[in-house]
Amino acid sequence: MRKTFLYSALILASALFIAPFYWTFMTAIKSSAELYQFPPVFWPSEWHFENFAAAWNKQPFGTYLSNSVIVVVLSTVGQLLSSSLVAFGFARFRFPGRDALFILLLATMMIPWDVKMIPLYMEFNMLGWINTLKPLIVPAYFADAFFVFLLRQYIMTVPMEIDEAARMDGANSFDIYWRIHLPLMMPALVLVGTFHFMNAWNDYLGPLIYLNDQSKYTLTLGLSMFKGLHEVDVTSIAAITVILCLPPLVLFFLAQRYIMDGAVGSSVKG
Amino acid sequence: MDMAYAGTKAGVARRKRVTAGRHMAPYLFISPWILGFLFFTLGPLMFSLTMSFYDWPVVGERTFVGLDNYRSMFTEDPQFWESLWITVKFAAIYVPFNIVMSFLLALMLHHVTFASGFFRTAFYLPSVISGVALVTIWSWIYSKEYGLLNFMLSLVGIDGPNWLGDPNLAIVAIIIASLWGLGGTMLILLTGLKAIPKELYEAATVSGVPGWAQMLFITLPMLGPMLIFTFITSIISAFQQLTIALLLTKGGPLGSTYFFAMYIYDNAFKYFDMGYAAAGSWVMFVIVLALSLLVMRWSAAWVYYEGEIRQTDGERNA
Numbered sequence: 001m002r003k004t005f006l007y008s009a010l011i012l013a014s015a016l017f018i019a020p021f022y023w024t025f026m027t028a029i030k031s032s033a034e035l036y037q038f039p040p041v042f043w044p045s046e047w048h049f050e051n052f053a054a055a056w057n058k059q060p061f062g063t064y065l066s067n068s069v070i071v072v073v074l075s076t077v078g079q080l081l082s083s084s085l086v087a088f089g090f091a092r093f094r095f096p097g098r099d100a101l102f103i104l105l106l107a108t109m110m111i112p113w114d115v116k117m118i119p120l121y122m123e124f125n126m127l128g129w130i131n132t133l134k135p136l137i138v139p140a141y142f143a144d145a146f147f148v149f150l151l152r153q154y155i156m157t158v159p160m161e162i163d164e165a166a167r168m169d170g171a172n173s174f175d176i177y178w179r180i181h182l183p184l185m186m187p188a189l190v191l192v193g194t195f196h197f198m199n200a201w202n203d204y205l206g207p208l209i210y211l212n213d214q215s216k217y218t219l220t221l222g223l224s225m226f227k228g229l230h231e232v233d234v235t236s237i238a239a240i241t242v243i244l245c246l247p248p249l250v251l252f253f254l255a256q257r258y259i260m261d262g263a264v265g266s267s268v269k270g
Numbered sequence: 271m272d273m274a275y276a277g278t279k280a281g282v283a284r285r286k287r288v289t290a291g292r293h294m295a296p297y298l299f300i301s302p303w304i305l306g307f308l309f310f311t312l313g314p315l316m317f318s319l320t321m322s323f324y325d326w327p328v329v330g331e332r333t334f335v336g337l338d339n340y341r342s343m344f345t346e347d348p349q350f351w352e353s354l355w356i357t358v359k360f361a362a363i364y365v366p367f368n369i370v371m372s373f374l375l376a377l378m379l380h381h382v383t384f385a386s387g388f389f390r391t392a393f394y395l396p397s398v399i400s401g402v403a404l405v406t407i408w409s410w411i412y413s414k415e416y417g418l419l420n421f422m423l424s425l426v427g428i429d430g431p432n433w434l435g436d437p438n439l440a441i442v443a444i445i446i447a448s449l450w451g452l453g454g455t456m457l458i459l460l461t462g463l464k465a466i467p468k469e470l471y472e473a474a475t476v477s478g479v480p481g482w483a484q485m486l487f488i489t490l491p492m493l494g495p496m497l498i499f500t501f502i503t504s505i506i507s508a509f510q511q512l513t514i515a516l517l518l519t520k521g522g523p524l525g526s527t528y529f530f531a532m533y534i535y536d537n538a539f540k541y542f543d544m545g546y547a548a549a550g551s552w553v554m555f556v557i558v559l560a561l562s563l564l565v566m567r568w569s570a571a572w573v574y575y576e577g578e579i580r581q582t583d584g585e586r587n588a
Contacts, residue, residue, distance in 0.1 A: 142310060
């Protein structure tokens with residue numbers, strides 16, 4: 001009885017979360033005749049998959065895609081390297097000022113993005129980085145507090161004896177990081193990589209502020225360019241929205257187990 | 271290993287080098303963060319504080335104006351108070367709903383085994399694709415004539431309103447769209463629930479403690495740190511709310527969804543008044559910081575942290 005109620009509530013709630021996606025997909029493949037029919041068509045009679053190609057060709061989405069891929073790939077690599085290095089430093093060494101620095105690192109998570117937005121814009125402007133992809137890539141090479149925290153929790157679960165044994169065999173600190181801990185924290189790295197990928201892929205404000213030139217636009221900016229016309233070109237918006245949702249969706253499905261285990265792990269061991 | 275060297279000059283020098291290397295190593299490892307902190311956090315922070323005391327156009331002369339930006343913001347700028355009030359209203363509704371709904375969903379997920387992966391994914395889905403795509407989806411759901419929402423309402427005989435065109439409803443629309451992304455909060459609370467030792471509940475059940483009391487005296491206190499964390503991050507994200515409003519309503523209708531973050535954004539990138547915008551962002555910083563400290567202070571009374579040594583009553587009285 002209680003289980004029945006529980007599952008009914010869950011099914012109802014998940015329907016609320018999924019329905020808009022269903023609606024978007026159906027909008028993308030509808031014929032223009034069925035688009036504005038009332039009552040709305042929930043199951044289109046014809047599926048127009050060519051709508052995707054048509055929408056893609058209305059703007060230079062090929063260019064946007066390559067820009068997005070450059071940003072996401074380069075910044076993810078940077079985030080994984082820098083955050084894991086820093087996490088290793090905080091987890092495996094005792095040094096003067098360590099605890100104070102770690103508290104400072106955690107405190108940076110509380111600073112509203114808005115406070116840094118304007119000076120960062122000025123800073124990148126002075127460096128001549130405005131209207132390039134650099135502001136969206138380079139900061140990822142300097143470690144993110146949340147990811148450092150997460151990876152540090154992970155490293156601390158590995159017995160210190162492993163490090164000591166490696167050191168006895170002549171490994172230096174970098175070897176221990178690179179050849180022992182990096183492989184060991186693979187699940188956590190998948191988690192960090194996925195989160196960072198999703199943030200970078202979905203980022204709208206960064207590209208909006210730093211990019212002017214359409215040839216530099218990322219996919220999110222391209223999609224938002226349709227927005228002004230949204231009453232006229234619903235199909236294109238829906239089609240690009242579906243395309244934009246796919247990579248994070250696929251990635252999340254693949255990484256799901258790691259994400260759940262990693263998240264559970266870090267909180268249990270926290 | 272180094273026995274043979276001991277006492278010799280070369281040995282001392284070598285040991286010194288090794289120790290120096292050992293001393294430097296940790297700083298080398300954390301140097302990416304230190305550099306990033308200096309260049310992308312501390313520097314910008316100090317820079318924006320300085321800017322807030324200047325009349326600072328993007329191009330042209332900068333003049334030191336002292337506290338003038340703050341003074342005119344507080345006394346001469348109705349948009350400042352209006353946008354701040356809208357943000358406070360938004361946060362006051364969004365934050366509790368976000369936490370309570372995430373908690374309820376997490377609680378339900380915690381008790382299911384069958385298809386739990388499916389439900390988890392379903393609730394987390396909107397967080398995976400947030401941003402522009404999410405807002406686009408919502409702009410049709412709310413559309414007056416073709417919208418999914420008004421169609422649903424028409425099925426039960428309600429003539430649907432113009433959600434995004436009505437000043438009273440637009441903010442409700444934004445709150446609902448924001449709550450759709452509660453998957454992240456839910457995930458954090460779910461991991462928290464899974465971390466509570468089962469023995470506590472078993473012991474309570476054996477002693478005949480009813481379910482509601484277990485919730486009140488075990489689940490909530492044990493989940494305390496996580497609840498506080500999500501409480502604070504919800505406040506931060508409520509105050510930084512920008513993308514959804516920027517894309518869904520552009521601040522309208524009649525400025526009813528003109529959030530404080532948008533006010534800062536407009537001052538900086540529309541009116542190019544960087545000093546004034548910087549002053550606004552510091553007002554936000556102070557508010558968010560004060561609220562966070564308040565929450566932590568208030569929570570210290572009832573949150574249980576593992577490993578924390580509590581004063582006994584005797585010590586407190588002494």
